[in-house]
Amino acid sequence: MERHPAASPGCRRCTVTTNTTPAYANPVIPQRADPWVWRHSDGYYYFTGSVPTYDRIELRRARTIQGLGDAEPVTVWTRYPSGPLSANIWAPELHHIDGAWYIYFAAARTTETDNGLFDHRMYALECRDANPLTGQWVEKGQVDSGWESFCLDATSFEHRGTRYYVWAQKDPAIEGNSNLYIAPMANPWTLAGPAVMLSQPEYEWETIGFRVNEGAAVIVRHDRVFIAYSGSATDHHYCMGLLYADADADLLDPSAWTKKPQPVFESSSENGQYGPGHNSFTVSEDGQHDVLIYHARNYRDIDGDPLYDPNRHTRAQLIEWDADGFPVFGQPVPDWPVQSG
Structure with missing residues (x-):
């Protein structure tokens, strides 16, 4: 995403009121989970996310x-019929790095006895054309984290001249499903150092159904680096937590990071929104306000496995910043459809 310069806490440029008329009609995109929005220098917002069939990667722009x-989705990559990269294509992210486009995503392998659930590895695609919807995408292979285990939800960001990779992975020696890790990058598909664990599920709200830290998204504001992430099972218990570090800190030092003990964004029965999470950050059309992009359902009870319920919809709402320079996410706003003329 393009970032406007970090401002002083409480400045009019970053502090907005979100409890009046919503800035965006929600849901923005039905049935697209794990949403990622990138605002590019060409004036377009680019979008990708998990499709309900988990079989392809789509892009759209507006x-x-x-x-x-309303933008027409374009399929830029499709799963293989068998073996690696053949099942459960999850959580793609689109980034523009050093003049090229990259998509990070997770994919599982199928065997004769299972459908590859929770056998994911991380992969990268590259496109060197100006328009990623019409350009040619090339597989750059698996992003090797240093050991083979379930991993997914990779993101990347540049800070103070270093590019970092943040992702979720299962450590077989640690109880639970996934922890959050960070590493420097040698290039957009290769890590330059070992994985450093930043967080593991430890609080009750991170461990309901599954012990999960996943879906990291980074925003740099007010001399801090913030990582929002999601925890617990993908039903109404799913919610968001927050890590932060000083902008001058060594981001590869786990002690530089502080973890909020309570969730920062969670289900709201009052507003009819359940399981909000797996967010990304962008900025408003006028460039003045930060925007939270996330998914949520508008009902609590789910028949069957929540992973195969298609109604995690992409949503958007403005972010407030408090006087100490921390994000205030508030509650997920209620559905507010576009009014026809």
Whole structure:
């Protein structure tokens, strides 16, 4: 995402009111989970996310966030019929790095006895054309984290001249499903150092159904680096937590990071929104406000496995910043459809 310069806590540029008329009609895009929005220098917002069939990667673009809902999706990559990269294509992210486009995503392998669930590895695609919807995408292979185990939800960001990779992975020696890790990058598909664990599920709200830390997204504001992430099972218990470090700190030092003990964004029965999470960050059309992009359902009870319920919808709402320079996410706003003329 393009970032406007970090401002002083409480400045009019970053502090907005979100409890009046919503800035965006929600849901923005029906049935797209794990949403990722990138605002590029060409004036377009680019979108990708998990499709309900988990079989392909789509991109779309529009001049506005709201317009992404009407934009035509374009399939840029499709799963293989068997073996690696053949099942459960999850949580793609689109990044523009050093003049090229990259998609990070997770994919599982199928065997004769299972459908590859929770056998994911991380992969990268590259496109060197100006328009990633029409350009040629090339597989750059598996992003090797240093050991073979379930891993997913990779993101990347640059800070103070170093590019970092943040992802979720299962350590067989640690109880639970996934922890959060960080490493420097040698290039957009290769790590330059060992994985450093930043967080593991430890609080009750991170461990309901599954012991999960996943879905990291980074925003740098007010002299801090913030990592929002998601925890627990993907039903109404799913919610978001927050890590932060000083902008001058060694981001590869786990002691530089502080973890909020309570969730920062969670289900709201009052607003009819359940399981909000797996977010990304972008900025408003005027460049003045930060925007939270996330998915949530508008009902609590789910028949069957929540992973195969298709109604995690992409949503958007403005972020407030408090006087100490921390994000205030509030509650997921209620559905507010576009009014026809």
